[in-house]
Amino acid sequence: MKILAVDDDPDFLTLFESTLTRLGYANVTFVTSGAEALELLSNTQVPFDCFILDIQMPEMNGIELCEEIRAIPEYEETPIVMNTILADRAHIDQAFAAGATDYLTKPIDEIEINTRLGVLHTLVRERLRTQHAINHGGADVFATPSYRFADQIPMRRVAGTIEYLALENYLKTLGVFRALSTKAVGFHVLNGQQLFDEAGPSIFSEVMIDVATCISDCLKTSSRMISYAGKGDFVCLLSRVEALDAFELGDTLRISIAEFGHIYDELNIHLPMVSVGPAVGCKALHMAAPTRILDEAILNARSAARHFTGFSQSMDR
Amino acid sequence: MSSMTADSEMIASVVGGVRERFLERLGDRCLEIETLMLAIDEQGLQQRLIDEIAGRAHKTAGVAPTLGFEDLGKVALDVEGRLSKPLDAGGWADCRQRIETLLDEMELALDTAL
Numbered sequence: 001m002k003i004l005a006v007d008d009d010p011d012f013l014t015l016f017e018s019t020l021t022r023l024g025y026a027n028v029t030f031v032t033s034g035a036e037a038l039e040l041l042s043n044t045q046v047p048f049d050c051f052i053l054d055i056q057m058p059e060m061n062g063i064e065l066c067e068e069i070r071a072i073p074e075y076e077e078t079p080i081v082m083n084t085i086l087a088d089r090a091h092i093d094q095a096f097a098a099g100a101t102d103y104l105t106k107p108i109d110e111i112e113i114n115t116r117l118g119v120l121h122t123l124v125r126e127r128l129r130t131q132h133a134i135n136h137g138g139a140d141v142f143a144t145p146s147y148r149f150a151d152q153i154p155m156r157r158v159a160g161t162i163e164y165l166a167l168e169n170y171l172k173t174l175g176v177f178r179a180l181s182t183k184a185v186g187f188h189v190l191n192g193q194q195l196f197d198e199a200g201p202s203i204f205s206e207v208m209i210d211v212a213t214c215i216s217d218c219l220k221t222s223s224r225m226i227s228y229a230g231k232g233d234f235v236c237l238l239s240r241v242e243a244l245d246a247f248e249l250g251d252t253l254r255i256s257i258a259e260f261g262h263i264y265d266e267l268n269i270h271l272p273m274v275s276v277g278p279a280v281g282c283k284a285l286h287m288a289a290p291t292r293i294l295d296e297a298i299l300n301a302r303s304a305a306r307h308f309t310g311f312s313q314s315m316d317r
Numbered sequence: 318m319s320s321m322t323a324d325s326e327m328i329a330s331v332v333g334g335v336r337e338r339f340l341e342r343l344g345d346r347c348l349e350i351e352t353l354m355l356a357i358d359e360q361g362l363q364q365r366l367i368d369e370i371a372g373r374a375h376k377t378a379g380v381a382p383t384l385g386f387e388d389l390g391k392v393a394l395d396v397e398g399r400l401s402k403p404l405d406a407g408g409w410a411d412c413r414q415r416i417e418t419l420l421d422e423m424e425l426a427l428d429t430a431l
Contacts, residue, residue: 107381
């Protein structure tokens with residue numbers, strides 16, 4: 001895995017390099033500023049597989065650098081790990097919103113680094129395998145990104161969206177108080193499988209991006225975090241204090257989606273029919289595994305789908 | 318020599334080198350923070366001065382525990398956390414005391430190492 005680590009503290013970089021080498025990550029490049037990192041990216045032939053960025057750096061901080069890297073098409077999906085001390089808690093939300101995939105804490109904790117980079121290494125290997133299949137699978141078949149129904153399609157261009165893995169990591173970073181003040185809302189596209197089968201992976205992924213856009217528009221709060229979990233399931237994290245009526249939100253969402261009707265008519269596909277589940281608050285029993293609220297929110301949305309009367313009418317179109 | 322021994326020696330060598338450089342900078346950092354505190358006393362609570370102190374606390378907190386200065390790391394982390402929040406005159410008085418503690422810890426680390 002080819003890693004680029006950016007930190008303005010040379011002492012930290014030396015210790016970090018020693019730790020990464022010991023853990024088997026030998027292909028690591030170290031630079032001490034955001035400007036240097038961007039300069040390197042513009043001149044690199046073989047792209048990096050992963051970035052590790054310090055949050056607090058002079059001139060361009062790690063969050064700004066994260067945004068800059070995400071704006072480079074080649075690095076839209078590349079894992080970005082923020083490296084920070086605990087006092088940076090306030091910046092972690094911004095980092096995830098800027099496109100970070102995960103975060104590491106300073107001072108160096110070898111076990112934590114090994115665990116978190118291990119997960120990302122697996123992800124990178126999987127993506128490289130997919131890329132290899134695309135490159136050797138024939139241009140016609142793989143002319144556009146090909147997703148399976150269960151895949152988590154990137155939603156990068158929709159405001160407030162983050163990768164599902166990043167959403168899970170974000171939940172794990174919350175302390176007890178912040179976790180208890182968070183709730184998850186699930187959304188389920190009832191006719192997702194049908195849309196996938198009739199329209200194919202490419203159009204299906206565009207339809208899911210449309211749905212994400214509508215969800216983002218309907219949730220006016222700026223602190224929302226929306227993620228696509230695959231299989232027509234979305235989940236959104238909100239502050240617990242925000243009032244939310246699932247029925248009302250569902251109606252607003254369906255009106256918003258209906259505005260895409262003429263486009264779908266031209267494509268001869270059905271409108272996505274979306275159900276919204278009641279919110280799931282993080283309770284004490286979730287603290288050991290806070291990501292369970294995401295699963296429960298999705299289950300709620302799927303349960304709500306059973307009571308969704310508009311579905312059969314849509315299917316008859 | 319076993320590979321584990323070689324690894325341990327390599328780690329000790331890297332940490333030793335960084336520790337030496339860190340201590341060299343720590344003395345300067347101490348004086349810089351004192352100067353910045355005096356500047357705040359004279360010129361009032363200016364954000365750029367607070368940011369300068371926070372930056373030095375941040376760098377100290379990032380590596381001190383790995384180099385064996387755990388207490389110094391904790392105090393530096395606490396100072397950085399306090400300085401990252403909005404400060405009024407009353408808040409600064411409390412924070413100032415904590416920065417004094419940080420300076421004490423820095424001096425203690427230097428004394429222990431020398």
